[in-house]
Amino acid sequence: MGGATELVRGKEDDYLKAVRKRYPLLWGEHIVQLMKQYPNLYTDICYTLNELNNGDVFNAITRLLITRDRFDQPLYKRVLFGTDFFMTEQEATENTLFQLAHQKLSPYWEQLTRINPAKYLGY
Numbered sequence: 846m847g848g849a850t851e852l853v854r855g856k857e858d859d860y861l862k863a864v865r866k867r868y869p870l871l872w873g874e875h876i877v878q879l880m881k882q883y884p885n886l887y888t889d890i891c892y893t894l895n896e897l898n899n900g901d902v903f904n905a906i907t908r909l910l911i912t913r914d915r916f917d918q919p920l921y922k923r924v925l926f927g928t929d930f931f932m933t934e935q936e937a938t939e940n941t942l943f944q945l946a947h948q949k950l951s952p953y954w955e956q957l958t959r960i961n962p963a964k965y966l967g968y
Contacts, residue, residue, distance in 0.1 A: 847872045848892045852905040873905065880923060881914045887965055890957075891929035895936035897949040910953055925965060926950075926957040 850856045851872035857865060865871075870878070880886050890909075896902040910921035926946065933942055947954060 846876055846888050846890050846893060846906075846909065849896045849899065849902045852893060853899075853901045856901075873909070877909055877912055877920065880920050881912065884914060884916060884918070884923075887923045887925055887961070889925040889927045891927040892932055894942045894946045895933050897945050903949060906950075921953050921956055922964075923961065924953075924957055925961050926954075 846852060850858060850861055854871065857871075868875075876888050880888065888909075890906055893902055893906060897906070910919065910924060912920045914920060933939070936942075937945075950957060
């Protein structure tokens with residue numbers, strides 16, 4: 846899904862504002878549209894974990910999770926948990942991000958961390 850700048854309008858830097866003139870959807874919006882259309886498309890929310898305390902980012906992730914595809918299935922069934930630790934360690938430790946995600950995303954935790962990866966990998 847990218848980071849906060851790809852999920853929340855108004856957080857774009859100058860480069861993304863210029864891109865937006867040609868391509869009006871945010872990257873996250875584009876991914877959601879594709880997921881709604883293609884039932885085998887998955888995404889992850891790795892880099893956004895460091896901003897789950899930001900209300901706008903948390904709300905964008907929550908909207909993603911509860912959005913339904915064209916078969917009336919919630920997208921949270923195709924979202925993968927990850928930490929991108931080599932990138933997010935710039936923001937916080939992996940353990941801190943794991944704890945924050947576990948707290949904020951607890952209703953979806955089992956789905957994001959066990960069920961979806963197993964389904965994605967064909968187990």
